[in-house]
Amino acid sequence: MALAGACVAATALASAAVADTPPPAGHEIKVFPARDSVVGRGYAADLPAVVSVLRYDAEAAAFAVVSRSEPILPQDDPDTPGFDGIVAVNLADGGCWRRVTPDIAAGDRVRIVQRDAAGAVLTNDSTITGSVTAAAPKVVFDSARKRYFAEVKGSAPRITLGTGQPVEGARVPLSQLQVRIVNDDGFATNGRRALVTSEDGTLRYDSADPADARWTARFPVKAIDVAEVEAGLTRAMWLGRDPAAGTETTVFEDRAGGIKGGPRGGCSAPAEDDPQAEVAPAAGAPEDDVPADMELAE
Numbered sequence: 001m002a003l004a005g006a007c008v009a010a011t012a013l014a015s016a017a018v019a020d021t022p023p024p025a026g027h028e029i030k031v032f033p034a035r036d037s038v039v040g041r042g043y044a045a046d047l048p049a050v051v052s053v054l055r056y057d058a059e060a061a062a063f064a065v066v067s068r069s070e071p072i073l074p075q076d077d078p079d080t081p082g083f084d085g086i087v088a089v090n091l092a093d094g095g096c097w098r099r100v101t102p103d104i105a106a107g108d109r110v111r112i113v114q115r116d117a118a119g120a121v122l123t124n125d126s127t128i129t130g131s132v133t134a135a136a137p138k139v140v141f142d143s144a145r146k147r148y149f150a151e152v153k154g155s156a157p158r159i160t161l162g163t164g165q166p167v168e169g170a171r172v173p174l175s176q177l178q179v180r181i182v183n184d185d186g187f188a189t190n191g192r193r194a195l196v197t198s199e200d201g202t203l204r205y206d207s208a209d210p211a212d213a214r215w216t217a218r219f220p221v222k223a224i225d226v227a228e229v230e231a232g233l234t235r236a237m238w239l240g241r242d243p244a245a246g247t248e249t250t251v252f253e254d255r256a257g258g259i260k261g262g263p264r265g266g267c268s269a270p271a272e273d274d275p276q277a278e279v280a281p282a283a284g285a286p287e288d289d290v291p292a293d294m295e296l297a298e
């Protein structure tokens with residue numbers, strides 16, 4: 001036993017020094033921290049996947065599991081060619097968090113593990129939840145230019161991708177950020193259902209000081225779109241460390257009236273800050289779908 005313990009400790013030390021990597025090409029993890037939801041894509045058919053949320057404990061210098069999903073069979077999107085391998089948690093048509101609905105926040109590690117029929121690990125993907133936050137869309141009238149702008153304000157302080165801990169005085173590169181305002185009724189301004197900073201507007205940090213992580217997205221809009229903008233949904237996205245790869249994204253959302261986290265889509269595990277969530281699991285309840293040593297494999 002002592003030997004096994006030593007092996008696990010050595011593995012933890014070795015892996016702590018290895019830079020983590022985003023999911024490989026063909027796989028994708030999207031984290032929705034405002035909804036406490038996750039959507040994976042590209043996972044193998046007919047094999048259950050388990051999604052975990054882990055949080056870094058600075059004192060222990062290690063990640064600890066906050067919550068896991070029930071095993072979820074990857075699903076197809078019938079509107080696209082081929083099998084999509086969608087693994088959704090805490091959304092309509094998805095699986096659910098077990099025991100606790102994690103309050104997913106910047107720096108949380110989100111992992112998707114899939115095993116083959118014999119129980120061997122086939123896939124062990126993870127991403128870090130990006131630090132982007134944003135407010136609901138607003139409309140401002142620029143009296144000098146005599147036109148309306150849709151505006152979203154937010155922030156994106158830099159975090160260490162290995163641990164999710166803040167990096168003092170630094171912010172996320174603008175190339176890794178994109179801000180959208182979405183309204184399914186569509187916008188007359190561009191004839192589409194989304195205003196996107198890379199196509200329809202601008203995204204700038206408010207200050208030249210890299211310690212100031214506040215940004216503003218602005219889109220010139222037609223007056224007829226004012227109500228659509230104000231009823232719209234902000235999607236402020238961290239596009240991952242390699243935006244061209246598109247294998248990891250954090251989508252922070254907000255709208256007028258806010259977006260409620262916690263259980264949704266027919267799921268019922270109490271929210272992390274709910275007193276019910278503090279109740280210890282019943283003795284003998286299945287604690288893990290993943291062996292303990294994998295928790296150390298960061």
Ligand SMILES: [Ca+2]
Pocket residue numbers: 076077078079080081082083084
């Ligand atoms: Ca499909």
Ligand SMILES: [Ca+2]
Pocket residue numbers: 033034035036102103104105261
């Ligand atoms: Ca959250």
